[in-house]
Amino acid sequence: MTHPGVRADSGSTKHRIIAAAFDALATHGYADLSIKAIGDELGQSPSLIYYHFDDKDDLLLALLDFHLAQFTAEYLDGAGADPETNLRAFVDKLLPETVSADKRTFLRVYAELRAQAAQSEAYREKFTKLDSLLVTTVSDFIEAGIEAGQFADVDVPVAAEHLVGLLLYAMQTRATTTRTASISSIRVALDSVLDDLRGEAVRPSS
Known part of the structure; x- marks a missing residue:
């Protein structure tokens, strides 16, 4: 999925995980979202996600931080x-x-x-x-x-x-x-x- 703010091809593993989390959240919703679902979206083992993030909420909070930075760059700068x-x-x-x-x-x-x-x-x-x-x-x-x-x-x-x-x-x-x-x-x-x-x-x- 192409969506505002997160580019999966940015070259950063964290950014690719964040992009996958966005797409998985859009598909499953918060209640049904799991690290496994994010891993499936990413095409990687959940262990890779756990290497960078503690849990689902830690990842989604990072997603919000990323969008806040992107919002500043796009709308304010x-x-x-x-x-x-x-x-x-x-x-x-x-x-x-x-x-x-x-x-x-x-x-x-x-x-x-x-x-x-x-x-x-x-x-x-x-x-x-x-x-x-x-x-x-x-x-x-x-x-x-x-x-x-x-x-x-x-x-x-x-x-x-x-x-x-x-x-x-x-x-x-x-x-x-x-x-x-x-x-x-x-x-x-x-x-x-x-x-x-x-x-x-x-x-x-x-």
Whole structure:
């Protein structure tokens, strides 16, 4: 399977195991996932996996770390100089109008791993880190937009949490329901929030 974030041909044994874990999780689900199933996906003995990882959860937590690093590289690094453009591009990347089958699989796997955070402190820490990164990133874009005179002087933490909350809800909706029409409504709501940020913005005098 070709999926975002993990390349099985990266040359690293750990990366190949992580890619196999993703594919096995997409096939079997968390409850039925085993090291043997991951080994079968990889085409290797489970002993190879145990050489690198303690157990299933140790491997899946590494998968989350890998995706967090990939997310940073894909969505955050190399942002342009224009804050409003950066923010709108960020929203578009996380909530495109259409998604491929591979991206939909990724969202489903992501949702299943997030569900483990309800019971596991280790998973909770990973998703706390991810959500905090999202809020911090959006906050930085908004603050830069305020300084540039593109955005009104809003309550930045509240505005950032609002935007991220809508994005996370949309991603969860795509992954766990067939309410496709709701995605369009959420997108309209996001566009409205972005437009509201421009509000009474006044560019600083030079």
